[in-house]
Amino acid sequence: MTPPFILEIAFVILILAIAVGTLVARAAFTAVLLFMIYGLLIAIAWVRLSAVDVALTEAAIGGGLTGMLLLGAVARLRESEGSGEEPGLPTLLAAGTLCVLVSAALGTLVLSRPEVAPSLAPMVMDNLAQSALGNPVAAVLFVFRAFDTLLEKVVLLLALIGVWSLAPDRAWGGVPGLRLYAEPSSILVFLAQLLPPIGIMIGIYMFWTGASYPGGAFQGGTVLAAMWLLVMIARLQPVPAISLRRIRLLLVVGPVIFVAIGLLGFVVADAFLAYPADYAKPLIITAEATLTLSIGVTLGLLVAGPPDRIPQP
Amino acid sequence: MTLTLNIFTIVAVSAGSFFFMAGTIGLLRFPDTMTRLHALTKVDNLGLGLIVFGLLPRAEGPLGALKLLCIWVFVQLSGAIVSQLVAQLARRDGQQR
Numbered sequence A: 001m002t003p004p005f006i007l008e009i010a011f012v013i014l015i016l017a018i019a020v021g022t023l024v025a026r027a028a029f030t031a032v033l034l035f036m037i038y039g040l041l042i043a044i045a046w047v048r049l050s051a052v053d054v055a056l057t058e059a060a061i062g063g064g065l066t067g068m069l070l071l072g073a074v075a076r077l078r079e080s081e082g083s084g085e086e087p088g089l090p091t092l093l094a095a096g097t098l099c100v101l102v103s104a105a106l107g108t109l110v111l112s113r114p115e116v117a118p119s120l121a122p123m124v125m126d127n128l129a130q131s132a133l134g135n136p137v138a139a140v141l142f143v144f145r146a147f148d149t150l151l152e153k154v155v156l157l158l159a160l161i162g163v164w165s166l167a168p169d170r171a172w173g174g175v176p177g178l179r180l181y182a183e184p185s186s187i188l189v190f191l192a193q194l195l196p197p198i199g200i201m202i203g204i205y206m207f208w209t210g211a212s213y214p215g216g217a218f219q220g221g222t223v224l225a226a227m228w229l230l231v232m233i234a235r236l237q238p239v240p241a242i243s244l245r246r247i248r249l250l251l252v253v254g255p256v257i258f259v260a261i262g263l264l265g266f267v268v269a270d271a272f273l274a275y276p277a278d279y280a281k282p283l284i285i286t287a288e289a290t291l292t293l294s295i296g297v298t299l300g301l302l303v304a305g306p307p308d309r310i311p312q313p
Numbered sequence B: 001m002t003l004t005l006n007i008f009t010i011v012a013v014s015a016g017s018f019f020f021m022a023g024t025i026g027l028l029r030f031p032d033t034m035t036r037l038h039a040l041t042k043v044d045n046l047g048l049g050l051i052v053f054g055l056l057p058r059a060e061g062p063l064g065a066l067k068l069l070c071i072w073v074f075v076q077l078s079g080a081i082v083s084q085l086v087a088q089l090a091r092r093d094g095q096q097r
Helices: A003-024 A028-048 A052-079 A089-111 A121-131 A136-144 A146-164 A186-209 A217-233 A245-268 A277-304 B002-029 B033-058 B061-096
Strands: A307-309
Touching (some): A003 A028, A028 A052, A052 A217, A052 A277, A121 A136, A146 A277, A186 A217, A217 A277, B002 B033, B033 B061
């Protein structure tokens, strides 16, 4: 065994140990922290597998935003703790059976993989030149499987609508009660003043470079969302009411432009989401730029949670 | 020349790893929040600093070196600020008890 191989085995064991730790942790807070560490380790694993695009997404979403969402959920659960009812035997049995079934199904799928993994990678690389993009992942997302990408963005909006629908009637259209993780202190305000200019630049860079190198709308949008949340948590900017027209516009502008470009494909090219040969790159960049903005606002509002108060006039 | 640079990289990265290890032991063994934070900041400053320093000759051109330095500065920045926030919280909780 070569030394790098031993290191990789050790790394895999570490990931598995953290995963087990997440499952057996008794306190919800500990479990969430372990889950965030797990996300970051998985991101490193993706880098080792040369899947830098996936690694960036995993670090931003799995290690960052999902962690924030879960921490918010833990804070909310803590308030409602005290019912203290033990689940009954039928509930335990049902949960156990479901877990066993899911594990068995996953195990079967993983263990019965085909001898040669099916791959479309050679086809993608053969046709990469046609897509006007240098990054094969971006080419798959915006040219070869653009419809999937479009649906993904719509799912994100649906998730936000799902969160908003948890709002009580009296607070509808009001201000999300962003869970505060720290009392705004001078040091947090300092960070929220210092970091956003750099963060916004990095977010835009990630989207821009995504055409040719690892990066893209999702990763860039996540960084933008993080900067926005930082500013809101430090209370430098108020959390906007969800009924504001410009917030609604920002949420839908990305998907709408994407659909518009897709429909344009019927007229100038020959199919939905087909790009005319000479304008492929500008069109893709336009779609990606607006999507970055929409993803940023959507993710920010997802973390901010359902509205729970009406803004004071 | 290459040999000197290689030795420099090995020495600096090993020294950095030593501080990572020392910081981890400190985090596990020190008795309270403040001393643990103290152990962690050594990892950010010296540990990562030495590793970045050792990797500088191997960077791809000046831009790559600048990126490495930026990583160090940002980790330091976030480390320092998070330490302050944790320390503030620890002090407040300590006074309440």
